Amino acid sequence: MKKELVEVVSQKEIARHIFELKVQGNVVNEMTSPGQFVHIRVTDTFQPLLRRPISICDVDLESRTLTMLYRKEGTGTALLSQKKEGEKIDLLGPLGNGFPLDELSQGQTALLVGGGIGVPPLYYLAKKLCSQGINVISVLGFQSGDDGFYSEKFAELGEAYVSTVDGSQGTKGFVTDVIKNKDLHYDLLYSCGPTVMLKALELQVPAANGFFSLEERMGCGIGACFACVCHVNGGLPSDYVKVCSDGPVFPIGEVVL
């Protein structure tokens, strides 16, 4: 983990309120595990005060370039979206523990299920898995076609499906509808998205093997402040994991959603 002023290489809006931001820096050399995130300071004043956690979406080690995708939501991401080529961004990372890559062998199949802004970390994951000879099926859920992004990029790596709540692209409904309708089979499930989606996945295939990446409001992002804890299934009431430093990726079933 490092703190570095990385340089903005490019920034563009690739879907409604969705920005693709590429930055360059030495810290990128450490970003080898998909599912990890970075913690970004979007200003040098105290407004906003806290850093913003953003997932690693893609990495090009050769050019030391990190790609992030984020949705412009509140103050922080709005400021981030104004950063221009050549500007510097204060980045802390990589943080947390990513998706395990050694659970599948060549020829086995991974199902990657992403919802909205949970999609980005799955892209780097898909690339890594593919390079290991693992079949990747991706299911991406969005509100509508206008909110969707990166589906072609996932399609380049394997079967890829899209669901939209309003039916304007792909299957109308949720990612779970796609999995059911297309009768998808897989050896391991990787997912990142809103908690309701993760819960629905857990209900759909209670015995599913795999990993979920969680989101929680963060203070420090490095495990020091206890802001981002979750209860542990079957643990004591005082047992916990920290999303920022124990996660954000956890084996399915380990953490109380």
Added chain:
Amino acid sequence: MKKELVEVVSQKEIARHIFELKVQGNVVNEMTSPGQFVHIRVTDTFQPLLRRPISICDVDLESRTLTMLYRKEGTGTALLSQKKEGEKIDLLGPLGNGFPLDELSQGQTALLVGGGIGVPPLYYLAKKLCSQGINVISVLGFQSGDDGFYSEKFAELGEAYVSTVDGSQGTKGFVTDVIKNKDLHYDLLYSCGPTVMLKALELQVPAANGFFSLEERMGCGIGACFACVCHVNGGLPSDYVKVCSDGPVFPIGEVVL
């Protein structure tokens, strides 16, 4: 008085920490009285929160361009110094009451005494007076030669002297030393600068006729908050004037310095 998003035409550092900022907007049309000031919001966050009062240094009505000179001091002026050509600045003004221009007739002599960052409003004043056929003598005081600015510009409008505390330019010492040494004579005194300087001037020529422009920490800048009041010479203890709306220019002797 108007609030307008004016556009930065140019910004440059003309002396150590001294910036010349030109902006363009319709509000400039109203800036006909030297000694008035504008109130500038340097950010759209709340850090810093308050506007910054900056004097009108020069105005070109034709191109609707306002020139300001300011010293990069704290957070606010540091942010201001980062504004680039084409960017917008939230400006409120013109505020306050400027230097009266009708107290002298053609051929009479005005002495303009400026200290440090009190110099800027005197430049527009000098130009106005000159254009009315009034002789202008300027005395500008700075810490050192590196901190000095605009002396050649004043020289174009009449006799101009510089004093520096360290003697690196002009007379070594204070503006009062110049006035004494050069035995300057005048019909009316106009001055703007640190309170110590204004006090020294008052002491040097107790009977001097003229006008002082004062500085005080401001809240609203428009007369509503009572932040910037001064006691009135010979008034009741509860009598006051507001620097922002009654001033910043007052007849010498009216206000307790």
Added chain:
Amino acid sequence: MKRLEVSLPGLKMKNPIMPASGCFGFGREYAGLYDLSVLGAAAIKAATVEARFGNPTPRVAETHSGMLNAIGLQNPGVDQIMEKELPFLKSYDLPIVANIAGSTEEDYCEVAEKMSSHPQVSVLELNISCPNVKEGGIQFGTDARTAAALTKRVKAVSSKPVYVKLSPNVANIAEMAIAVEEAGADGISMINTLLGMRIDLKTRKPILANKTGGLSGPAIKPVAIRMIHEVSQAVSIPIIGMGGVSCAEDVIEFMLAGASAVAVGTANFVDPFICPDIISQLPELLEKMNVSHIRELIGGSWRECEVPSLSR
């Protein structure tokens, strides 16, 4: 525009927005900028029996997302205000909240009696929370019994509803509110400023000549929200909420916390057009939130109520 109307004791407001006392003078300056009749009401600068100069300058200092002020209740005295300042506001359709202060109970009563008799004054705002004067002000505002006693006396002489303006510099704000409610207050104004200080590294002394000052602005908003949330559940009189309000969203947040009307203070210095701007933005915001009348929001954060699912 009916959808913004709110009604509080003595205050029929076109909308819930008023400039806060001390941040609006007596209205003259802002009248040069916009039509004051657009405002829901206006709270004018504190009046005392006698004319006061207030504290020495510097009287303001900036802080992170906030400011300190130590004006010290400068004002021309109640008589002058009634004779010289209020008449100017007559031409506007504008309920006036007259903020009153004093050093002793007698002072307060004298000002209250006079002010409340003025036909242009709609309600009184009893300032027991000014942190910037040696006598009066905050000392009445940090002890519940003292506050209640003063409220009772002021109510007795006042012919208009009385709102008591509470200080946040207390351990138990609900206790203060309940005490003044029981003493007859018709409403509560909250919060006044938090006591604060800044020290200048160059002089090594406090920046403010008065040393301490009142902290206002966005920095104190969470404290205000917390206190209003608590007090609105503890009393049944309405609250005029304030403390850091600087946009239409803030107004909603204050009303959800439990305020029935909202005052804007420091933000007027940042943007003198903030009050009319907020007022004109509210309808659209209500639309987006699926709220048909702004009243529905009052106390919405603690009242059991349906949140239209669209806006979740």
Added chain:
Amino acid sequence: MKRLEVSLPGLKMKNPIMPASGCFGFGREYAGLYDLSVLGAAAIKAATVEARFGNPTPRVAETHSGMLNAIGLQNPGVDQIMEKELPFLKSYDLPIVANIAGSTEEDYCEVAEKMSSHPQVSVLELNISCPNVKEGGIQFGTDARTAAALTKRVKAVSSKPVYVKLSPNVANIAEMAIAVEEAGADGISMINTLLGMRIDLKTRKPILANKTGGLSGPAIKPVAIRMIHEVSQAVSIPIIGMGGVSCAEDVIEFMLAGASAVAVGTANFVDPFICPDIISQLPELLEKMNVSHIRELIGGSWRECEVPSLSR
């Protein structure tokens, strides 16, 4: 580096800087970032008798120049801390300030006795000011008599100096400080967080699951400075100052106000290297201010002292 040394009861510090309790965990995470031995001291997360999960999430919310937290004293319990956490810190040259909390006087005493017996613990910090727990915490911190009684009992069982951490949510902070000084406190830590709240416009409910939380960060700095300025003149025990410190200049401001050492909390989240950065910037700043030893600054805003004219 001698010019940064400060000495407080039980704390011989290389420099006046320590991370504040709750913002540094038990040091492990920051140990991965820099050598903890550069710190003047470190205050570790509050310990209670039993292991605690704390409050439900969300536990943090952002505010203007500040943040709210409602962690709720999550910790693995005093025994675990002594066995599993403290040993990790053994390899550092780092005085440890052990923050202790509880629901009852008995709890506090149990934790105090155990913690103070640990050889690595230099001093105790008695947390009577946590706003985020239903029992204990702040209730001890808003009543002077209760605070004094607790201090006395904790002092009786503690073998190390005891610093009492005061809550800013009181009307009279000096009274609290005097009470705990008289009860035997060796020092004072101040300030803990201000109670605050934010409401989410979408859900119309408080953002924090616990509803209220503690406000920290630059927003509260002026409140901290004011209180330290007041308390340092009212008591003769030293103060560990905190509340919004985020740069070397802030440290000077706190010391001028009257703090003998300074803790950095929220700023660690903004920049995890802030403590070592501040420490390395202090000598140059002292140079600029013409101060030969940082001690000279303590209380400089109210002590009669020469300010070198160069730095005016």
